[in-house]
Amino acid sequence: MSSPLEGARDFKAVAQGYSTRCGPSASSLRVCNSRVDMRAPFRQGGVMSLKLRFVLVASALLLAAVSSSAVALPEAPSSAFQPSTSCGCHAALLEQWRPSMHAQAISDPLYLAKLEDANKATNGELGAFCDSCHSPIATMSGEQKTGNLSAVAKESVGCDMCHQVTGTEGATPGNVSIAFEPDGTKRAQFDDAVSPIHSTAYSAFHRSAEFCGNCHNVNHPVNGMHLETTYTEWKNGPYATEGIVCQDCHMTPGPGVTKPNPGKAAAMGPTRDHIYTMTFVGGNVALGDADLAEERLKAAATLDLEVEDTIAAGEKAELNTIITNVGAGHYIPTGLTEVRQMWLEVTAVNTAGEELMKERRDFGTVLEDKDGNYPAELWDATSIHSDDRIPPRESVSNDYSFTMSQGPITVTAALYYRSVPEELASKAGVDVPTTTMVSVTKTVYSSAEEKADAQDASETVQQTGMPLWAWGALVAALGAGVVAVVLYSKRHRG
Structure with missing residues:
Protein backbone atom coordinates (compact mmCIF):
# COMPACT_ATOMS: atom_id res chain seq x y z
CA MET A 1 0.00 0.00 0.00
CA SER A 59 6.65 13.17 10.24
CA ALA A 60 4.82 10.41 12.08
CA LEU A 61 5.38 12.08 15.44
CA LEU A 62 4.22 15.41 14.05
CA LEU A 63 1.06 13.92 12.60
CA ALA A 64 0.37 12.09 15.85
CA ALA A 65 0.85 15.29 17.84
CA VAL A 66 -1.35 17.26 15.49
CA SER A 67 -4.01 14.57 15.58
CA SER A 68 -4.08 14.47 19.35
CA SER A 69 -4.48 18.23 19.58
CA ALA A 70 -7.20 18.25 16.96
CA VAL A 71 -9.33 15.64 18.75
CA ALA A 72 -8.64 16.84 22.29
CA LEU A 73 -12.25 17.88 22.84
CA PRO A 74 -14.26 15.17 24.58
CA GLU A 75 -17.54 13.86 23.27
CA ALA A 76 -20.53 15.47 24.96
CA PRO A 77 -24.14 15.99 23.89
CA SER A 78 -25.27 19.56 23.37
CA SER A 79 -27.86 18.93 26.10
CA ALA A 80 -24.98 19.03 28.60
CA PHE A 81 -24.75 22.77 27.99
CA GLN A 82 -27.41 25.33 28.84
CA PRO A 83 -28.26 28.01 26.26
CA SER A 84 -27.86 31.67 27.16
CA THR A 85 -31.62 31.97 27.65
CA SER A 86 -31.09 30.06 30.91
CA CYS A 87 -28.71 32.70 32.25
CA GLY A 88 -31.29 35.32 33.23
CA CYS A 89 -29.80 35.83 36.70
CA HIS A 90 -26.74 37.27 34.95
CA ALA A 91 -28.71 39.56 32.61
CA ALA A 92 -26.22 42.44 32.69
CA LEU A 93 -23.32 40.19 31.75
CA LEU A 94 -25.47 38.45 29.15
CA GLU A 95 -26.18 41.76 27.43
CA GLN A 96 -22.44 42.42 27.25
CA TRP A 97 -21.78 39.00 25.70
CA ARG A 98 -24.51 39.08 23.01
CA PRO A 99 -22.81 41.60 20.65
CA SER A 100 -19.34 40.15 21.31
CA MET A 101 -17.32 38.23 18.76
CA HIS A 102 -17.47 35.18 21.05
CA ALA A 103 -21.23 35.10 20.52
CA GLN A 104 -20.78 35.46 16.74
CA ALA A 105 -17.81 33.14 16.22
CA ILE A 106 -19.63 30.45 14.21
CA SER A 107 -21.95 32.87 12.36
CA ASP A 108 -19.44 35.65 11.63
CA PRO A 109 -19.83 36.30 7.87
CA LEU A 110 -16.14 37.20 7.54
CA TYR A 111 -15.16 33.87 9.10
CA LEU A 112 -17.63 31.98 6.91
CA ALA A 113 -16.32 33.67 3.75
CA LYS A 114 -12.73 32.74 4.59
CA LEU A 115 -13.78 29.23 5.60
CA GLU A 116 -15.51 28.76 2.25
CA ASP A 117 -12.22 29.49 0.48
CA ALA A 118 -10.39 27.12 2.83
CA ASN A 119 -12.83 24.26 2.28
CA LYS A 120 -12.66 24.68 -1.50
CA ALA A 121 -8.88 24.51 -1.39
CA THR A 122 -8.72 21.51 0.98
CA ASN A 123 -11.65 19.45 -0.29
CA GLY A 124 -13.65 20.35 2.81
CA GLU A 125 -11.05 19.01 5.23
CA LEU A 126 -10.25 22.24 7.06
CA GLY A 127 -13.78 23.07 8.18
CA ALA A 128 -13.91 20.70 11.16
CA PHE A 129 -10.58 21.98 12.44
CA CYS A 130 -11.65 25.64 12.35
CA ASP A 131 -15.16 25.03 13.65
CA SER A 132 -13.81 23.22 16.72
CA CYS A 133 -12.69 26.61 18.04
CA HIS A 134 -15.56 28.68 16.67
CA SER A 135 -18.17 26.32 18.17
CA PRO A 136 -16.67 23.69 20.49
CA ILE A 137 -20.12 22.42 21.46
CA ALA A 138 -20.92 21.66 17.81
CA THR A 139 -17.72 19.62 17.63
CA MET A 140 -18.16 17.77 20.94
CA SER A 141 -21.78 16.89 20.16
CA GLY A 142 -21.07 15.75 16.61
CA GLU A 143 -23.43 18.37 15.23
CA GLN A 144 -20.64 19.97 13.21
CA LYS A 145 -20.50 16.88 11.00
CA THR A 146 -24.20 16.97 10.21
CA GLY A 147 -24.48 20.74 9.93
CA ASN A 148 -27.65 20.59 12.03
CA LEU A 149 -26.61 22.78 14.95
CA SER A 150 -28.65 23.05 18.13
CA ALA A 151 -29.47 26.45 19.61
CA VAL A 152 -26.65 26.22 22.15
CA ALA A 153 -24.10 25.19 19.50
CA LYS A 154 -25.12 28.18 17.37
CA GLU A 155 -24.18 30.41 20.29
CA SER A 156 -20.55 29.74 19.40
CA VAL A 157 -18.47 30.45 22.51
CA GLY A 158 -21.29 30.78 25.01
CA CYS A 159 -21.72 31.07 28.76
CA ASP A 160 -21.96 27.40 29.68
CA MET A 161 -19.17 26.41 27.33
CA CYS A 162 -16.64 28.59 29.16
CA HIS A 163 -18.00 27.99 32.65
CA GLN A 164 -17.58 24.21 32.40
CA VAL A 165 -13.91 24.44 31.40
CA THR A 166 -11.53 22.92 33.94
CA GLY A 167 -8.10 23.46 32.39
CA THR A 168 -5.79 22.73 29.48
CA GLU A 169 -5.23 19.37 27.82
CA GLY A 170 -1.52 18.91 27.21
CA ALA A 171 1.50 20.96 28.14
CA THR A 172 0.91 24.03 25.98
CA PRO A 173 -2.37 25.83 25.23
CA GLY A 174 -3.48 25.89 21.61
CA ASN A 175 -5.71 24.31 18.96
CA VAL A 176 -8.69 24.17 21.35
CA SER A 177 -6.75 22.32 24.05
CA ILE A 178 -9.68 22.71 26.43
CA ALA A 179 -10.32 20.30 29.30
CA PHE A 180 -14.05 20.05 30.01
CA GLU A 181 -16.15 18.54 32.73
CA PRO A 182 -19.71 19.06 31.46
CA ASP A 183 -21.43 18.00 34.67
CA GLY A 184 -23.57 21.10 35.13
CA THR A 185 -21.27 22.72 37.69
CA LYS A 186 -20.53 26.34 36.83
CA ARG A 187 -16.91 27.30 37.41
CA ALA A 188 -15.60 30.84 37.84
CA GLN A 189 -13.08 32.96 39.73
CA PHE A 190 -15.18 33.42 42.90
CA ASP A 191 -14.51 31.15 45.87
CA ASP A 192 -17.75 32.04 47.68
CA ALA A 193 -20.32 31.77 44.88
CA VAL A 194 -23.66 30.20 45.83
CA SER A 195 -26.56 29.67 43.44
CA PRO A 196 -30.08 28.35 44.04
CA ILE A 197 -30.19 27.16 40.41
CA HIS A 198 -26.95 25.28 39.80
CA SER A 199 -23.89 23.98 41.59
CA THR A 200 -20.80 26.20 41.63
CA ALA A 201 -17.07 25.68 41.98
CA TYR A 202 -14.08 27.96 42.39
CA SER A 203 -11.69 27.98 39.43
CA ALA A 204 -8.35 29.77 39.58
CA PHE A 205 -7.93 28.74 35.95
CA HIS A 206 -10.58 31.29 34.94
CA ARG A 207 -8.19 34.04 36.07
CA SER A 208 -5.32 32.74 33.94
CA ALA A 209 -4.09 33.61 30.46
CA GLU A 210 -3.96 29.90 29.69
CA PHE A 211 -7.76 29.88 29.77
CA CYS A 212 -7.70 32.18 26.71
CA GLY A 213 -4.62 30.56 25.19
CA ASN A 214 -6.50 27.30 24.66
CA CYS A 215 -8.10 28.89 21.60
CA HIS A 216 -5.94 31.93 20.91
CA ASN A 217 -2.91 29.93 19.83
CA VAL A 218 -3.45 28.08 16.55
CA ASN A 219 -1.00 25.77 14.80
CA HIS A 220 -1.31 24.37 11.28
CA PRO A 221 -3.17 21.04 11.57
CA VAL A 222 -0.73 19.19 9.30
CA ASN A 223 2.74 20.71 9.54
CA GLY A 224 2.40 22.33 12.98
CA MET A 225 3.63 25.80 12.00
CA HIS A 226 2.27 28.68 14.07
CA LEU A 227 -0.68 30.47 12.47
CA GLU A 228 -1.94 32.47 15.45
CA THR A 229 0.30 33.13 18.44
CA THR A 230 -1.50 35.67 20.62
CA TYR A 231 -0.98 33.65 23.80
CA THR A 232 2.70 33.00 23.05
CA GLU A 233 3.27 36.67 22.25
CA TRP A 234 1.90 37.50 25.70
CA LYS A 235 3.77 34.67 27.43
CA ASN A 236 7.14 35.82 26.08
CA GLY A 237 6.50 39.50 26.76
CA PRO A 238 6.65 41.98 29.64
CA TYR A 239 2.96 41.77 30.57
CA ALA A 240 3.32 38.12 31.58
CA THR A 241 6.35 38.99 33.71
CA GLU A 242 4.31 41.66 35.49
CA GLY A 243 1.36 39.34 36.06
CA ILE A 244 -1.00 41.18 33.70
CA VAL A 245 -3.24 38.61 31.98
CA CYS A 246 -5.67 38.72 29.05
CA GLN A 247 -8.72 39.24 31.26
CA ASP A 248 -7.20 42.38 32.81
CA CYS A 249 -7.44 44.19 29.47
CA HIS A 250 -10.11 42.40 27.44
CA MET A 251 -12.62 41.83 30.25
CA THR A 252 -12.49 45.23 31.95
CA PRO A 253 -14.39 48.42 30.99
CA GLY A 254 -11.72 50.43 29.15
CA PRO A 255 -8.50 49.95 27.19
CA GLY A 256 -5.56 48.59 29.11
CA VAL A 257 -5.84 47.44 32.70
CA THR A 258 -8.94 49.19 34.04
CA LYS A 259 -9.71 47.57 37.34
CA PRO A 260 -11.07 47.19 39.92
CA ASN A 261 -14.49 47.10 38.30
CA PRO A 262 -17.00 46.81 41.16
CA GLY A 263 -20.40 45.30 40.51
CA LYS A 264 -22.64 42.26 40.73
CA ALA A 265 -22.06 39.07 38.78
CA ALA A 266 -25.66 38.01 39.45
CA ALA A 267 -28.76 40.07 40.14
CA MET A 268 -29.25 38.53 43.59
CA GLY A 269 -25.56 38.20 44.33
CA PRO A 270 -23.34 40.40 46.47
CA THR A 271 -21.62 43.56 45.23
CA ARG A 272 -18.04 42.59 44.59
CA ASP A 273 -14.87 44.65 44.46
CA HIS A 274 -14.16 43.44 40.93
CA ILE A 275 -16.10 41.54 38.29
CA TYR A 276 -15.16 40.78 34.70
CA THR A 277 -17.08 42.27 31.81
CA MET A 278 -18.20 39.85 29.08
CA THR A 279 -17.34 42.11 26.14
CA PHE A 280 -14.07 40.37 25.14
CA VAL A 281 -13.23 43.47 23.11
CA GLY A 282 -10.59 43.26 20.39
CA GLY A 283 -10.14 45.17 17.15
CA ASN A 284 -13.27 44.10 15.25
CA VAL A 285 -14.97 47.43 14.54
CA ALA A 286 -17.25 46.03 11.82
CA LEU A 287 -19.07 43.31 13.74
CA GLY A 288 -18.29 43.84 17.41
CA ASP A 289 -19.00 46.85 19.59
CA ALA A 290 -17.56 49.53 17.30
CA ASP A 291 -17.05 52.16 20.01
CA LEU A 292 -15.23 49.80 22.37
CA ALA A 293 -13.12 48.32 19.55
CA GLU A 294 -12.07 51.76 18.28
CA GLU A 295 -11.26 52.85 21.82
CA ARG A 296 -8.82 49.97 22.23
CA LEU A 297 -7.29 50.37 18.79
CA LYS A 298 -6.64 54.06 19.44
CA ALA A 299 -4.99 53.23 22.77
CA ALA A 300 -2.73 50.52 21.36
CA ALA A 301 0.08 52.63 19.88
CA THR A 302 1.79 55.99 19.92
CA LEU A 303 3.30 57.66 16.86
CA ASP A 304 6.11 60.20 16.86
CA LEU A 305 7.01 62.28 13.80
CA GLU A 306 10.36 64.04 13.70
CA VAL A 307 11.15 66.60 10.96
CA GLU A 308 12.86 70.00 10.83
CA ASP A 309 10.36 72.85 10.77
CA THR A 310 12.38 75.00 8.33
CA ILE A 311 14.02 73.61 5.18
CA ALA A 312 14.97 75.68 2.14
CA ALA A 313 13.16 75.00 -1.13
CA GLY A 314 15.04 72.49 -3.29
CA GLU A 315 16.77 70.84 -0.34
CA LYS A 316 16.15 67.30 0.88
CA ALA A 317 13.67 67.09 3.73
CA GLU A 318 14.32 64.09 5.97
CA LEU A 319 11.84 62.80 8.50
CA ASN A 320 11.53 59.91 10.92
CA THR A 321 8.55 58.08 12.39
CA ILE A 322 8.51 55.94 15.54
CA ILE A 323 5.59 53.64 16.35
CA THR A 324 5.48 52.16 19.86
CA ASN A 325 3.17 49.41 21.07
CA VAL A 326 2.08 50.96 24.37
CA GLY A 327 -1.33 49.40 24.92
CA ALA A 328 -1.30 45.73 23.89
CA GLY A 329 0.19 42.81 25.80
CA HIS A 330 0.64 40.98 22.49
CA TYR A 331 2.00 41.98 19.09
CA ILE A 332 0.10 44.49 16.98
CA PRO A 333 -1.60 43.31 14.94
CA THR A 334 -2.34 39.89 16.40
CA GLY A 335 -4.55 36.90 15.65
CA LEU A 336 -4.81 35.72 12.06
CA THR A 337 -2.24 38.28 11.00
CA GLU A 338 -1.94 37.42 7.31
CA VAL A 339 -5.53 38.70 7.14
CA ARG A 340 -5.34 41.61 9.58
CA GLN A 341 -4.20 44.89 8.06
CA MET A 342 -2.23 47.57 9.89
CA TRP A 343 -0.22 50.12 7.97
CA LEU A 344 1.62 53.40 8.34
CA GLU A 345 1.01 56.08 5.72
CA VAL A 346 3.25 59.15 5.46
CA THR A 347 2.46 62.07 3.13
CA ALA A 348 3.89 65.50 2.33
CA VAL A 349 1.47 67.92 0.62
CA ASN A 350 2.04 71.50 -0.59
CA THR A 351 -0.43 74.40 -0.46
CA ALA A 352 -1.78 73.48 -3.90
CA GLY A 353 -2.73 70.02 -2.65
CA GLU A 354 0.04 68.28 -4.61
CA GLU A 355 1.68 65.25 -2.98
CA LEU A 356 5.46 65.59 -2.78
CA MET A 357 5.69 62.21 -1.06
CA LYS A 358 3.39 59.31 -0.22
CA GLU A 359 4.83 56.21 1.46
CA ARG A 360 3.21 53.17 3.04
CA ARG A 361 4.53 50.44 5.29
CA ASP A 362 2.43 47.39 6.16
CA PHE A 363 2.76 45.45 9.39
CA GLY A 364 1.77 41.80 9.44
CA THR A 365 2.75 38.22 8.77
CA VAL A 366 3.52 36.95 5.28
CA LEU A 367 3.23 33.19 4.84
CA GLU A 368 5.19 31.08 2.38
CA ASP A 369 4.33 27.75 0.73
CA LYS A 370 6.51 24.70 0.10
CA ASP A 371 7.79 26.12 -3.19
CA GLY A 372 8.86 29.42 -1.65
CA ASN A 373 5.91 31.37 -3.07
CA TYR A 374 4.54 34.20 -0.97
CA PRO A 375 2.15 35.42 0.18
CA ALA A 376 0.51 32.02 0.66
CA GLU A 377 -2.87 31.11 2.09
CA LEU A 378 -2.77 29.69 5.60
CA TRP A 379 -3.73 26.17 4.46
CA ASP A 380 -0.85 26.13 1.94
CA ALA A 381 1.68 27.64 4.32
CA THR A 382 4.74 25.72 5.41
CA SER A 383 6.78 28.60 6.83
CA ILE A 384 6.71 32.29 7.69
CA HIS A 385 8.33 34.44 5.02
CA SER A 386 8.36 37.59 7.14
CA ASP A 387 6.86 38.96 10.35
CA ASP A 388 7.35 42.65 11.09
CA ARG A 389 4.65 43.17 13.69
CA ILE A 390 5.37 45.21 16.81
CA PRO A 391 5.86 43.38 20.14
CA PRO A 392 4.59 44.78 23.46
CA ARG A 393 6.38 47.98 24.53
CA GLU A 394 8.70 47.86 21.54
CA SER A 395 9.10 50.43 18.78
CA VAL A 396 9.59 50.48 15.03
CA SER A 397 11.36 53.37 13.30
CA ASN A 398 11.16 54.42 9.64
CA ASP A 399 13.00 57.11 7.66
CA TYR A 400 11.54 59.03 4.71
CA SER A 401 12.55 62.00 2.54
CA PHE A 402 11.22 64.37 -0.11
CA THR A 403 12.42 67.44 -1.99
CA MET A 404 11.24 70.63 -0.32
CA SER A 405 9.23 73.10 -2.42
CA GLN A 406 8.21 76.72 -1.91
CA GLY A 407 5.51 77.45 0.62
CA PRO A 408 4.44 75.56 3.76
CA ILE A 409 4.37 71.76 3.43
CA THR A 410 2.00 69.67 5.53
CA VAL A 411 3.57 66.37 6.64
CA THR A 412 1.20 63.75 8.05
CA ALA A 413 1.91 60.32 9.48
CA ALA A 414 -1.04 58.05 10.30
CA LEU A 415 -1.35 54.46 11.53
CA TYR A 416 -4.42 52.66 10.17
CA TYR A 417 -6.14 49.33 10.92
CA ARG A 418 -8.64 47.08 9.15
CA SER A 419 -9.59 43.65 10.46
CA VAL A 420 -9.77 42.14 6.94
CA PRO A 421 -8.90 43.18 3.37
CA GLU A 422 -11.56 44.87 1.24
CA GLU A 423 -11.81 41.83 -1.06
CA LEU A 424 -12.80 39.51 1.80
CA ALA A 425 -15.14 42.11 3.29
CA SER A 426 -16.87 42.53 -0.06
CA LYS A 427 -17.28 38.78 -0.48
CA ALA A 428 -18.81 38.53 3.00
CA GLY A 429 -21.07 41.52 2.41
CA VAL A 430 -19.67 43.35 5.42
CA ASP A 431 -18.71 47.01 5.54
CA VAL A 432 -15.35 46.95 7.31
CA PRO A 433 -14.22 50.49 8.15
CA THR A 434 -10.64 51.67 8.37
CA THR A 435 -9.77 52.92 11.84
CA THR A 436 -7.18 55.64 12.35
CA MET A 437 -5.28 54.35 15.36
CA VAL A 438 -3.14 57.48 15.70
CA SER A 439 -2.01 60.35 13.47
CA VAL A 440 0.43 63.26 13.69
CA THR A 441 0.65 66.35 11.46
CA LYS A 442 3.48 68.89 11.25
CA THR A 443 4.18 71.88 9.03
CA VAL A 444 7.52 72.48 7.31
CA TYR A 445 8.38 76.01 6.09
CA SER A 446 10.74 76.95 3.28
CA SER A 447 12.16 79.99 5.14
CA ALA A 448 12.31 81.63 8.54
CA GLU A 449 10.20 84.52 7.21
CA GLU A 450 7.50 82.14 6.05
CA LYS A 451 7.47 80.51 9.47
CA ALA A 452 7.31 83.91 11.23
CA ASP A 453 4.38 85.03 9.06
CA ALA A 454 2.53 81.82 9.85
CA GLN A 455 3.19 82.25 13.57
CA ASP A 456 1.92 85.86 13.46
CA ALA A 457 -1.22 84.69 11.71
CA SER A 458 -1.68 81.95 14.28
CA GLU A 459 -1.26 84.38 17.16
CA THR A 460 -3.83 86.71 15.61
CA VAL A 461 -6.31 83.86 15.41
CA GLN A 462 -5.62 82.88 19.02
CA GLN A 463 -6.06 86.45 20.31
CA THR A 464 -9.10 87.46 18.28
CA GLY A 465 -10.55 84.22 17.08
CA MET A 466 -10.28 85.50 13.49
CA PRO A 467 -7.61 84.71 10.87
CA LEU A 468 -5.92 87.53 8.91
CA TRP A 469 -8.02 86.95 5.80
CA ALA A 470 -11.15 87.47 7.88
CA TRP A 471 -9.77 90.74 9.22
CA GLY A 472 -9.05 91.83 5.65
CA ALA A 473 -12.57 90.99 4.57
CA LEU A 474 -13.97 92.91 7.54
CA VAL A 475 -11.89 96.02 6.75
CA ALA A 476 -12.95 95.85 3.09
CA ALA A 477 -16.58 95.56 4.10
CA LEU A 478 -16.29 98.53 6.46
CA GLY A 479 -14.59 100.57 3.74
CA ALA A 480 -17.34 99.75 1.28
CA GLY A 481 -19.89 100.79 3.88
CA VAL A 482 -18.22 104.16 4.41
CA VAL A 483 -18.13 104.81 0.66
CA ALA A 484 -21.81 103.93 0.37
CA VAL A 485 -22.73 106.34 3.17
CA VAL A 486 -20.76 109.20 1.56
CA LEU A 487 -22.39 108.65 -1.84
CA TYR A 488 -25.82 108.49 -0.27
CA SER A 489 -25.24 111.80 1.54
CA LYS A 490 -24.06 113.55 -1.62
CA ARG A 491 -27.12 112.45 -3.57
CA HIS A 492 -29.54 113.71 -0.95
CA ARG A 493 -27.76 117.06 -0.67
CA GLY A 494 -28.05 117.52 -4.38
Missing part, protein backbone atom coordinates in the same frame (compact mmCIF):
# COMPACT_ATOMS: atom_id res chain seq x y z
CA SER A 2 1.47 3.36 -0.97
CA SER A 3 1.90 6.14 1.55
CA PRO A 4 -0.57 9.00 1.77
CA LEU A 5 2.47 11.21 2.25
CA GLU A 6 3.93 10.22 -1.10
CA GLY A 7 4.37 13.45 -3.02
CA ALA A 8 2.22 15.30 -0.50
CA ARG A 9 3.70 18.47 0.91
CA ASP A 10 0.65 20.63 1.52
CA PHE A 11 -2.57 20.36 3.49
CA LYS A 12 -4.78 19.40 0.58
CA ALA A 13 -2.61 16.53 -0.58
CA VAL A 14 -2.18 15.08 2.89
CA ALA A 15 -5.87 15.54 3.64
CA GLN A 16 -6.96 13.82 0.44
CA GLY A 17 -4.43 11.06 1.00
CA TYR A 18 -5.77 10.18 4.42
CA SER A 19 -9.43 10.56 3.50
CA THR A 20 -9.15 8.25 0.50
CA ARG A 21 -7.13 5.59 2.31
CA CYS A 22 -9.07 5.59 5.56
CA GLY A 23 -12.58 5.71 4.18
CA PRO A 24 -14.86 8.47 2.94
CA SER A 25 -15.69 9.72 6.43
CA ALA A 26 -12.14 9.82 7.72
CA SER A 27 -10.51 13.14 8.43
CA SER A 28 -6.93 14.13 7.76
CA LEU A 29 -6.91 15.47 11.31
CA ARG A 30 -6.90 11.93 12.69
CA VAL A 31 -4.36 9.17 12.19
CA CYS A 32 -6.25 6.32 10.54
CA ASN A 33 -6.06 2.80 11.92
CA SER A 34 -5.22 1.21 8.58
CA ARG A 35 -1.62 0.11 8.29
CA VAL A 36 0.34 2.25 5.87
CA ASP A 37 3.67 1.15 4.43
CA MET A 38 5.61 4.41 4.72
CA ARG A 39 8.85 2.80 3.62
CA ALA A 40 8.05 1.78 0.04
CA PRO A 41 8.58 5.12 -1.74
CA PHE A 42 12.01 5.55 -0.13
CA ARG A 43 13.55 2.11 -0.47
CA GLN A 44 16.78 1.76 -2.39
CA GLY A 45 17.64 -1.90 -2.74
CA GLY A 46 15.64 -2.70 0.37
CA VAL A 47 17.65 -0.29 2.54
CA MET A 48 16.35 3.02 3.87
CA SER A 49 18.86 5.74 4.77
CA LEU A 50 19.14 7.04 8.33
CA LYS A 51 18.22 10.50 7.10
CA LEU A 52 15.02 9.22 5.52
CA ARG A 53 14.25 7.19 8.63
CA PHE A 54 14.57 10.37 10.69
CA VAL A 55 12.29 12.28 8.33
CA LEU A 56 9.64 9.56 8.46
CA VAL A 57 9.77 9.22 12.23
CA ALA A 58 9.58 13.00 12.65
